[in-house]
Amino acid sequence: MSDSEAPYPTIIKGASFLLAWRLEGKKVLLIGGGLVASGRLYYLLEAGAHVTVISPRKRLHPETAYRIDVSNTEDIIYEDRDYVGPEDDKLNVADYDMVLTAIDEVGLSRRVCIACREARVPVNVADVPPECDFYFGSQLRRGPLQIMVSTSGRGPKIASLIRKQIEASLPEDVEEAIDSVGKLRGELRQRAPGTGGSLGQKRMNWMIGICDAWRLDELGGMTPEVRKQLLDEGWNNNGKILSPRDVGLKSGVAGWWMDIRTKVVDTLAGGDPQVLRAGIAGFIVGGAIPGAIYIGMLYQKRK
Amino acid sequence: MSDSEAPYPTIIKGASFLLAWRLEGKKVLLIGGGLVASGRLYYLLEAGAHVTVISPRKRLHPETAYRIDVSNTEDIIYEDRDYVGPEDDKLNVADYDMVLTAIDEVGLSRRVCIACREARVPVNVADVPPECDFYFGSQLRRGPLQIMVSTSGRGPKIASLIRKQIEASLPEDVEEAIDSVGKLRGELRQRAPGTGGSLGQKRMNWMIGICDAWRLDELGGMTPEVRKQLLDEGWNNNGKILSPRDVGLKSGVAGWWMDIRTKVVDTLAGGDPQVLRAGIAGFIVGGAIPGAIYIGMLYQKRK
Structure with a gap:
């Protein structure tokens, strides 16, 4: 190996080998x-x-x-x-x-x-x-989704703290997102059947492209009509990847506002309080500046 | 079993058995x-x-x-x-x-x-x-912390999406948090040595209490002085659990402000853009209201 210098991540030993063991009927x-x-x-x-x-x-x-x-x-x-x-x-x-x-x-x-x-x-x-x-490790399961947190024996309690934080940060409809992707893949296979080869590769790349272009919470809200649109106007159109914006699910400022609204609703429903606090702090600071200027002006006028 | 009705979670088959396999020297x-x-x-x-x-x-x-x-x-x-x-x-x-x-x-x-x-x-x-x-599954490792996301074969790409989202949501100093807890446990063992029995149980309960009272990002910032304070004024005081507030790390409005500051810094350094957006949106809305009132007043005056 002379043509490159450490082009890959260095090995740091000491990890465990994380596995999903199959025990059905065992x-x-x-x-x-x-x-x-x-x-x-x-x-x-x-x-x-x-x-x-x-x-x-x-x-x-x-x-x-x-x-x-x-x-x-x-x-x-x-x-x-x-x-x-x-x-x-x-x-x-x-x-x-x-x-x-x-x-x-x-x-x-x-x-x-x-x-x-x-x-x-x-x-x-x-x-x-x-x-x-x-x-x-400390585990969680939501339908087809399973997550394990391991701290290599540094304390089960902190693994469970991290697991809880992950649990709170997962989009509520993460199961629906996995389900949507599963259904879309099934429908794609019906539309372009056959195994292996370049078609298989093209199908896989298209699915990866969709997953990259859609956020988890957006995937969860993908209706059968939207899946059909993705296939009709995307896959059938030279394997184009349509984003949520492309299928009219959100656009520019509207999408931006939708993100915030979703986040505020999530927050009020028990999500990340940091976002709500940031919004309130911004509101107060934003209001205080012109307010202070106005008060200052009133004060000067009286003098 | 006649004295209780399904007091425990119902079994839903179809899961994998998630494990951290040990391969050192294998x-x-x-x-x-x-x-x-x-x-x-x-x-x-x-x-x-x-x-x-x-x-x-x-x-x-x-x-x-x-x-x-x-x-x-x-x-x-x-x-x-x-x-x-x-x-x-x-x-x-x-x-x-x-x-x-x-x-x-x-x-x-x-x-x-x-x-x-x-x-x-x-x-x-x-x-x-x-x-x-x-x-x-899709994995991530940060020092002693390892996390695996498995979707039971419903698609490696979505597992990797979820893993990336988890990666982004982890506090930056999660390794330090695990490290702090490890050190605190070691120091506690030095102070109250011996294995098993009621002392072991008391030590474990105290560690669990601390982990419950401190957020992950707070644990990460725990200095040697603070650990000593937790042991001196907490453990030595009938195993009392001191919170970050108790050791003077944050209080009321100051703590609230510290949280926001940390989050803004995190966000600017590449953290969750939602928080920044919420702050900016709040700033604009907060500024727009008195601004609009002022402009309205100016307009009326001219008439």
Whole structure:
């Protein structure tokens, strides 16, 4: 490599490898049933895993107990007893796709970890980082959208603070935006069918262009008529990318004003108070200047 | 369960299980060296993996070639040839902790996937969801903070749009905030040492209280003196939680003004243009009202 000098971002080690693991229909062993286990169980069930929970009923967190009671036996198999260890013939860790422990017995957890690593089964031992093949982060889900915030173990609370801030900053109709893009892509494929090759590339570039030209909140408000317009007057017109302005959704000053109005409404409905404050401060300062000049003039006149 | 009715969130299946996988020092096989592989390689190296890349040099993306050329042989082992398949004795998939393929040969990828699943090695075949044990999302990293946005395959472009919006909405000093919390926790542990039990619980609750009482941008500006004050006048005072106001960092109108000033500075430095627009709009409207009154009065006087 002589023709360029560090043209790419430098590697800074120390990151985790963030993944969206697929657990639909997978077998997961969850050892423990307390508070930590109840959180794990929630996310496992949302991911469609078939979970075996082992913990004496008297130590179950109310949420774990509730999940066990309302689930069918395909989603949760419950063993009302203490886990004795990897030598448990009935619960061989090698039979599972993932094992999570959330118990206080450090020695027992360590034995589970060793058995899992021998059997090449991904394992997480709550609160014992060296015995974890993976960590959890603070998560949020809005329909098809999932976001995870990880601070590499620097504190779950601050990860959750950042997650909350992200949650508050997401456009209210972010699910609709994802949905609109999905529908537009489907309609585009109907109009220009076929896989791969230059057509596939052209379709992809057009979709990327649309996503670049439309803000998230604008995508969310995309009606079927607008999608049709984008395809009729855009795609059919040499793959032109039409913006919200082009389809008459907003223009010049009107669009500018719409942005502010949307933001003020969002703010009054619990959005970013900084914007409202900036507006009020601008109003006061803007009003104060001619007001002061006028008062000054009145004062001079009296003298 | 008779004493309560659905007291917990209902399970909505269809989610992925979001994880921060640990790859430090782990062996990863990356089959392919093109554009997609170059992205994979970047994140693998940031995670500290030891990556074996197999791809003929003539098909390497410039970034892949660059990484190979500047890395040491511990980080990247490069095989300048085509991969023939899982029967390759030198590159047995079972010897790796993870396998990623990013090649066009669908049949070859499928054989890799089957071999990996037999050997229980996590595998991702780019663009073939059924052959993936996990998916990737759109990511960002700021020091210890990592965020992943996943749309469950509804379109990588919209995930990247959302990721960009999150990136823009993060306080500029979010790394400092994480750092402050880490330091405060360390200092608290020095002051009240010991593990577990009620002291551990009290320490945890105090840290949670602080994180709740301080905004992210306030945490970022926490000086060593302020941390000492929080411990001296807060923790030592029956574990009291002091807010930024309590330590004199902001109060009433002054704090309000500080928020606006910070936001205006952020905005001018490339932050959220909405806030600036709101300020300008307020300024114009605020100035226009007394201005209009004054002009009206002048006009009447002339008549």
